[in-house]
Amino acid sequence: MARKYFGTDGIRGATNAHPMTAAMAMKVGMAAGAHFRRGDHRHRVVIGKDTRLSGYMLENAMVAGFTSVGMDVVLVGPMPTPAVAMLTHSMRADMGVMISASHNPYADNGIKLFGPDGYKLSDEDEAAIEALIDGEVPLAASADIGRARRVEDARGRYIHFAKSTFPADLRLDGLKIVVDCANGAAYQVAPSALWELGADVIAIGVSPNGKNINDGVGSTAPDTLCETVVASGAAIGIALDGDADRLIVVDETGRVIDGDQLMALIATGWARQGRLAGGGLVATVMSNLGLERHLSAQGLGLVRTAVGDRHVLEKMRGSGYNVGGEQSGHIILSDYATTGDGLVAALQVLAELVRADAPASEVLHRFDPLPQLLKNVRFKGGKPLDAIAVQEVIAGAEAELAGRGRLVIRPSGTEPVIRVMAEGDDAAQVHAVVDRICDAVRVAAG
Missing domain, CATH: 3.30.310.50 (Alpha-D-phosphohexomutase, C-terminal domain)
Structure with missing residues (x-):
């Protein structure tokens, strides 16, 4: 189905150039708000963002759009994409918005939309919103214009949620962990969650200035993390991307571990615990054949989809799998989240590391990838x-x-x-x- 504005993951582009302008952001808010106004209750939208300079502009424009059609707005500030999805569902909101261009440079930005269930929108919803963007959206009466408020404890809510996914019988006491937050959305929540679980945390990429997101740090630029892990003698390094829905890990020797290895680790661990649904995992056509052979040797299957975490999630939901993802580090654990969550995936990796009581280089290397x-x-x-x-x-x-x-x-x-x-x-x-x-x-x- 052809799209005029929506791509594979929302609307994205260079800021102050079509379609990523304040005027378009306001239109998207009006159109999405009108589309999700269903019933007579007070309607609510949760809006989060990463740390890009343009986030201020787009956030304000979207607030104007949503309130103009009668939607109340809850602002949570810089938060990971999966946190926005979680808060949308837990706050009984009618929809959620994440303003982010993920791992792209700061000059880009994007708009990701979530439905009331916390899942990304269907093709049908996106098509309906696009039609409204190009049409006339009825505005609310003066007395029905929406209000906006900021929720100050959103970070604490997400930290509590993330910690709840870590096994209650385990702790991270004494484990030295370097976490690279890409100067992005997780710069506060990720180090805090790991520290509260007992880890000795060294945080890098936690000084956002609006222009340094993903700049030489994060999951797409792991060199700094590798150097820091080795220099500090850390047990493991964790790298997130700008909106923290992607995870890459570094072992104690400075070796980068990609999403294929991490999915293999989590899936086989969950299989031992009797937790793995579907008898395997879902990955894209880009995942290494070595992963497929490794899983087969464990009696587990691999189902492949087209590239994109959206396709992975659709297959997971349709066929009853609870582990899936991409080689790039988008890992979806549907027992906990409706989208990729780098921090939650990292906590599952750390749980396997603690249980094994062995060096990360031994625990994380599940198979030899094929050339x-x-x-x-x-x-x-x-x-x-x-x-x-x-x-x-x-x-x-x-x-x-x-x-x-x-x-x-x-x-x-x-x-x-x-x-x-x-x-x-x-x-x-x-x-x-x-x-x-x-x-x-x-x-x-x-």
């Missing part, structure tokens, strides 16, 4: 993947990798790029296959 290579081919127009010559090369590559590897080729959903990924037992073969396909695509694209 994997991803390359992008930019094109100007047309559909190069439809070319007969390209299809023949792809078919040959699939036959060559049969039983020994895997091939994933897909057009980007956000830019004119073909993504070519292969993995297999033989690294040289993987590189050769990817290069051969990329060359064919370039020729077909002119």
Whole structure:
């Protein structure tokens, strides 16, 4: 279903450029508010944000939009995306909004919307809101204009929730943990939650100034975390992204552990405890074949979806799984959350570390990933993947990798790029296959 404003995860773009302007933010507030006004009760929306400079502008614009159609607004300030989802549901709000561009640089921003159940909106809801954005939204009568208030204890509510997901019989006493909050939304809540559970916390990326979110820190830039873990002699490092829905971990040697390893750790741990639903986990086509083989050896399955945590969650809900996620670190644990939650996932990882009473380098390394290579081919127009010559090369590559590897080729959903990924037992073969396909695509694209 084509979208004019909504992408794979809300509306996102460079601030003060269409569509990420104050005027558009106000229109989104009006349209979303009108769409979710159902019944005669006082309607309420929870709005959170990360630490970007533009958050002030967009927050105020959205307050104007929502109140103009009669919705009351609850402002919670800088909070993780999963915290907004949780608060939306727990406060019986009609919808929730997170103002964030996740792991993007500070100059970008975005708007993520949640329904009253705390889940991201359906395609149908997004389509209805887009239609209202481009149409005329009826305004509330003067006496029915909404009010706005700020909830000061929102951080404490989320910290309490996050701590409740950590096993009651375990503690983090004496465990030295470096937590990198990316100068983003979790800069207060993540270090506090870990400290309250007894950890010796070293916090970095906790000095946001509006422009330094994700700048050399966080899950997409783990070098600083690696250096700090090794230099401080910490047992483990935890990196979140700008809105804290993504987790990457570093072991005591400074080695980066990706989402595939973390999902394997959590899933096998939950399976031992009899907690794993669905007999396996849900991941995307980009997760390493090594993960699939590891799970199979444990008697567990792996169901793959298209790229995007939204697709993962849809499959989890539809098929009864409670663990899923992406190699990039979006990990969804549906026993606790309606979306990816980096802090909650980190607490499950820490629980496995405490139970094992062994170094992180031993506990977190679940399997040896197969050699994997991803390359992008930019094109100007047309559909190069439809070319007969390209299809023949792809078919040959699939036959060559049969039983020994895997091939994933897909057009980007956000830019004119073909993504070519292969993995297999033989690294040289993987590189050769990817290069051969990329060359064919370039020729077909002119």
